[in-house]
Amino acid sequence: MWGYPLVILLVGGGLFFLISSGFTPFRFFFHAIDLVRGKYDNPDDPGDINHFEALSTALASTVGMGNISGVAVAIFMGGPGALFWMWMSAIVGMATKFFTCTLSIMYRGEDTQGKIQGGPMYVIREGLSSKWMPLAYLFAVAGLFGPLPIFQTNQLVQILRDFIYIPNGWVEADAAFTGNLITGIVLVALVSLVIFGGITKIGKVASKLVPSMVVIYFVSVLFILAVHIDDIPYYLGLIVTDAFTGKAVMGGAVGQLIIIGVQRAAFSNEAGIGTESLAHGASKTKEPVREGLVAMMEPAIDTLIVCTMTALAILVTGVWQTTEANGVTLTLNAFNEALPVWGTYLLLISVLTFSVSSMLSYSYYGSKCLGFLLGAERQHYYNYFYVLSIVFGAVASLDAVINLIDGMFALMAVPTMISALLLSPRVREASKDYFNRLKAGEFKEYKK
Known part of the structure; x- marks a missing residue:
């Protein structure tokens, strides 16, 4: 499913949005920061969580x-x-x-309990004609599986098993399955404490977890980069030159390299997948454009900053060439190369907070999809399926986990991008109106 048609849809569609919007994401970036700071938050606006909590919930998963x-x-x-x-x-x-x-707020709809909801399936139902409803159902079905926390669980278990359990003799290498299973059960109990509290509780927990986990990870990676600061210019150049030669993949297959980059970026920042609008659709606001401005910050934070730091740490330490490790183990090797004593523990703290925060947010996405399919009064049943999948993620192989999630993300992207492209003229109209009012000084600042 991750072939050229999907890459063209995601990248080509994004390029169309960027040009047709007049590069709005860049021109109003500082206004977006003011929105996240709560400068324009109105507690009387419809929705469940404020801009910062919506951003934190989305970032907790990305x-x-x-x-x-x-x-x-x-x-x-x-x-x-x-x-x-x-x-x-x-x-x-x-x-x-x-x-x-922006569309997730513009076309919010009511669920079967009369509560306002947002997300691609509601955008399709409320903004397009009934002939497009199969796309809404496609998204909702794929959305039951795409947000499962199996990748987070798998990688957390991997680092615990390889660098805590086995080295300390808690489990034998040939009996690692038992350790994985026990860890999965413990995670089920931990995650259950939060996710059964709903989006309000998830948003509050995420808004506290996200800043702290980012700081811990940032400081650790910055230290690694400081140790190898002389190597950074070389590897920044290598990133660019290798992008057009593809020397590291399939004998110079640049097209395959592009697919890998887009695929992993989509998994990381989820732009165009649709999960982002599920979180932002719950935000307290009457101005759809505001939520679009807040959401656009996520790829910048997630991919341009955090992913780049991780990649440079892996590259400058040389572990990508000296080991055959993949996934979290490769990143851990980079930490241990630069931080021989503390590397394992610093990354373990980061992996734990990153994994758990992602698990908390993803549960909300799947429950909204089930609510759309079977009714809001039944959506809480998804949480039981969700927490049980943690056990599957703990004992499954990395390849199986990646294939399942990537496949579901591909299916979710199709209705999300098609509906956004069809409704893009309405976003441009709303943007023009909003920014004209902003320049005219019509918006009131709310003090907490």
Whole structure:
């Protein structure tokens, strides 16, 4: 499913959004920061969570294992050049998120309990004619599986098994399945404590977890880069040159390299996948454009900053050439090379917070999809399926987990991008109106 048609839909669609919007994501970036700071938050607006909590909820799922393991997988499969195409995907992804998340507020609909909801399936139902409804159902069905926390679980279990359990003699290498299973059960209990509280509780927990986990990870990676600061210019150049030669993948298959970069970027920042608009559709606002502006910051934070830092840490330490490791183990090797004593523990803290925060946010996405399919009164049943999948992720292979998630993300992207392209003229009209009112000073600032 991750062939050229889907890449063209995601990247080409994002490029169309970027140009047709007049590069709005870049021109109003500072206004987006004011929105996240709560400068214009009105507690009386409809919705469940404020702008910052919506951004944190979305980032809790995007700034996660895709930044630690996903980047490592990209370099393992495609070499340094894969990061360049992740950058390109993120730049156009900012425009994509602006459009999809503006639509998530513009076309919110009511569920069977009369509660306001957002997301691609509601955008299709409320904004397009009934002939497009099969796309809404396609998204909702794929959305039951795409947000499962199996990748996060798999990578967390991998680092615990390889660098904590086995070295300390807690489990034998040939009996690792038992350790994986026990870890999965413990994670089920931990995640259940939060996700059964709903989006309000998820948003509050995520808004506290995300800043702290990003700081810990940032400081660790910055130290690694400081140790190898002389090597950074060389590898930045290698990322660009390798992107057009594809030396590290399939004998120079640049097209395959582009697919790898776009695929891993989509897994990391989720631009165009649709999960982003599920989170932002719950935001407290009457101004759809505001949510689009807040959402567009995510690819910049997630891919252009966090993913780049991880990739450089892997490249400058040389572990991508000296080991056959993949996923989180490759990133861990980079940490241990620069931080021999503390590397394992610093990354373990980051992996734990990144994994758990992603698990908390993803549960909300799947439950909304089930609510759309079977009724809001039944959507809570999804949480039981969700937490049980944690056990599957703990014992399954990395390849099986990646294939399942990538496949479902591909299916989710199709209705998300098609509906956004069809409704893009309405986003441009709403944007023009909003920015004219902003320049006229019509918006009131709310003090907490």
